[in-house]
Amino acid sequence: MSAGSTRFHRQLILPGFSEAAQQRLRGSHALVLGCGALGCASADLLVRAGVGAITLVDRDIVEETNLQRQCLYTDEDARRGVPKAEAAAARLRAIDPGCSVRGWADDVRSENVLGYAEHATILIDGLDNFETRYLANDVAVSKGIPYIYCAAVGYEGMTFPVVPGEGPCLRCLYPEPPAPGVAPTCDRAGIFGPAIGVTAGFAMAVAIRRMAGITAPSDGDLLSVDLLDGRTVRVPLGREQRVAGCPACERRQFEFLAGGRSSQATTLCGRNAVQVMPSRTGSIDLGELCGKLAAHGSFSVESGRLRGTLEREPAQSGEHFELTVFPDGRAIVRGSPEPADAVRIYAKYIGL
Numbered sequence: 001m002s003a004g005s006t007r008f009h010r011q012l013i014l015p016g017f018s019e020a021a022q023q024r025l026r027g028s029h030a031l032v033l034g035c036g037a038l039g040c041a042s043a044d045l046l047v048r049a050g051v052g053a054i055t056l057v058d059r060d061i062v063e064e065t066n067l068q069r070q071c072l073y074t075d076e077d078a079r080r081g082v083p084k085a086e087a088a089a090a091r092l093r094a095i096d097p098g099c100s101v102r103g104w105a106d107d108v109r110s111e112n113v114l115g116y117a118e119h120a121t122i123l124i125d126g127l128d129n130f131e132t133r134y135l136a137n138d139v140a141v142s143k144g145i146p147y148i149y150c151a152a153v154g155y156e157g158m159t160f161p162v163v164p165g166e167g168p169c170l171r172c173l174y175p176e177p178p179a180p181g182v183a184p185t186c187d188r189a190g191i192f193g194p195a196i197g198v199t200a201g202f203a204m205a206v207a208i209r210r211m212a213g214i215t216a217p218s219d220g221d222l223l224s225v226d227l228l229d230g231r232t233v234r235v236p237l238g239r240e241q242r243v244a245g246c247p248a249c250e251r252r253q254f255e256f257l258a259g260g261r262s263s264q265a266t267t268l269c270g271r272n273a274v275q276v277m278p279s280r281t282g283s284i285d286l287g288e289l290c291g292k293l294a295a296h297g298s299f300s301v302e303s304g305r306l307r308g309t310l311e312r313e314p315a316q317s318g319e320h321f322e323l324t325v326f327p328d329g330r331a332i333v334r335g336s337p338e339p340a341d342a343v344r345i346y347a348k349y350i351g352l
């Protein structure tokens with residue numbers, strides 16, 4: 001028995017698995033977009049299962065509040081403020097030196113996503129915002145690469161695969177991303193660690209079987225779980241759920257990949273601040289948002305705008321990031337002249 005067979009023995013003796021299936025996994029390359037809780041749990045499962053190559057892209061650094069659920073990071077990573085992609089890559093290399101691991105501390109955008117996806121055989125969703133999920137969907141459909149959608153917040157999680165040519169895409173099911181501030185974010189609504197494990201477990205079951213060439217009747221299904229009442233809902237997805245006229249999979253108009261649907265972040269000259277204009281402006285209930293942000297600092301609504309300081313977000317100056325939000329979703333993030341910092345803060349506390 002080869003060394004590889006020893007490592008994967010308990011998987012190889014499962015019904016459906018074989019040396020050939022294991023070889024197919026070794027020949028696969030997963031692109032993990034985002035290395036938060038779902039990205040960590042997914043990457044850990046993929047590398048331990050024997051995927052041959054994994055690329056991780058994440059724009060953030062490890063913080064103490066991540067450690068409750070982001071399973072690849074340590075207390076020391078948080079103290080040192082290591083970029084997540086770097087810390088996760090080091091951990092994954094230590095788990096299986098036979099896996100080719102690359103980590104990129106970068107923001108996934110329309111300008112760079114195709115470069116990262118070039119050799120990918122599957123896209124894994126570890127994202128914290130909808131704008132980038134719609135970008136991932138465009139990449140999947142335009143390049144014919146399966147994309148495993150995955151999201152979790154509060155006690156709930158949801159996953160389904162987008163398999164071009166087989167089932168519906170993200171835009172068939174949800175034609176447009178939610179308006180800014182509408183969908184809950186983990187930073188506002190919290191996140192229950194076990195919801196991550198269950199959601200990533202279901203999602204990676206599909207991903208690993210697909211890469212290994214093992215089919216199961218539930219492979220195309222949408223699955224949602226609620227770990228407060230223990231409920232799971234399974235919705236079979238297939239060709240029937242593809243929507244006639246879908247802008248992505250039927251009309252092949254990849255608006256997010258073309259860059260026309262991404263939020264715009266503009267540095268405000270000399271002000272150590274950036275304006276963020278979300279791709280989809282809408283009407284935000286500033287009073288409601290103010291209540292949700294109360295746990296993160298002092299916020300108030302005055303003269304039709306929400307203002308406050310994020311007390312857990314230190315800015316380079318030694319002060320803290322300040323947020324001003326207008327009713328249409330536009331925001332000014334003060335504390336850094338870097339657009340990437342502002343978009344990160346916006347996605348975390350308002351939601352993109």
Ligand SMILES: [Zn+2]
Nearest residue numbers: 169172246249
């Ligand atoms: Zn579609």
